[in-house]
Amino acid sequence: MSDVRKIPATIVTGFLGAGKTTLVRHLMTQANGRRIAIIVNEFGSLGIDGETLRSCGIEGCEEENIVELANGCLCCTVADEFLPTMQALLDRPNPPEHILIETSGLALPKPLIKAFNWPGIRSRVTVDGVVTVVDGPAVAAGRFADDPEAVAAQRAADESLDHDNPLAEVYEDQLMSADLVVLNKSDLLDTAEAGRVREEITAAIPRAVKVVAAENGRLDAAVLLGLEAAAEDDLAARPSHHDAEDGAHEHDDFRSFVAVMPEAPSPEAVVARLRAVAEAHDVLRMKGYVAVEGKPMRLEVQGVGARFRHGFDRAWTPGEARAGRVVVIAQTGMDEAAIADAIAAPFTADAAAAVAAG
């Protein structure tokens, strides 16, 4: 055992839109001068999570403390991207006191936890805990539920954990790696639903793991950090649907692309259009920045399924094109052309349709 204290790292994982960035942002408000580095990985190419954190104005979220790993999912780029990034952080003259890693919503945490056993990393860092953020209302709505008959048929043919629902696989892998589960978006659950979701979560994890409820990821840092789980020593207790493949998975079940959106007459018009598209095409996640007529500020818009939030985040900078761009993430097979066309249509078309509809 080394007498040099290892730097604790917390892995924040959870499905697309569960509230990981919101939680990390809140956590950073409690940094109290502690040197915390954030590694953020996003599925979709606009780098919005990194930008959200950098622009939040919270001490500690400055440029130099946030490293974005934008290419693909952390779990698939461990050797090429994650390890060199960790090495660089550790080799800083003033290394971080804590490292927060926000995975993409489609990442499987286990290959990432395994990476902490690599020589050069293992001796200097430990996984303090895997915090899995769960979108309470999405679970309550059965978003990750398998079709019970299909699963029964599949299990009868093959006893392995694997099944054919890509959402369920990612969600369950994230749960099974957890040291702490955050049941987020409690504001959108009634007591009975919250109880049911909590039971479902507990049943899905084969060991005792604490589940804490949260709204907008607002939890005390003392709850989230200092779990001292040493997860890298405990891989066997964290089963994965991909154990047989040694963590390899290609994300070919999911696709993302960037759609262009013209300047909009109002924030409401942006949300109405994106919500209609999300519902018509079963889109999992949208996020982007859009220009609104007469507004010097940029509108940030975020959708999880058909639930949207928006707000003006910053002024368009001089010389910056007021171009609206929205990342769209859905299961493979989505009609990208139809979605792109619907988002890119001039807004006058919506007005005409509203008039025609009476």
Ligand SMILES: Nc1nc2c(ncn2[C@@H]2O[C@H](COP(=O)(O)OP(=O)(O)OP(=O)(O)O)[C@@H](O)[C@H]2O)c(=O)[nH]1
């Ligand atoms: N009502 C409600 N909305 C929330 C809560 N937490 C987060 N949100 C909203 O949910 C959306 C997604 O939150 P994020 O923090 O970006 O989620 P994420 O897990 O980082 O998303 P990805 O990185 O895309 O996987 C945003 O619009 C948030 O404002 C919550 O507790 N209640």
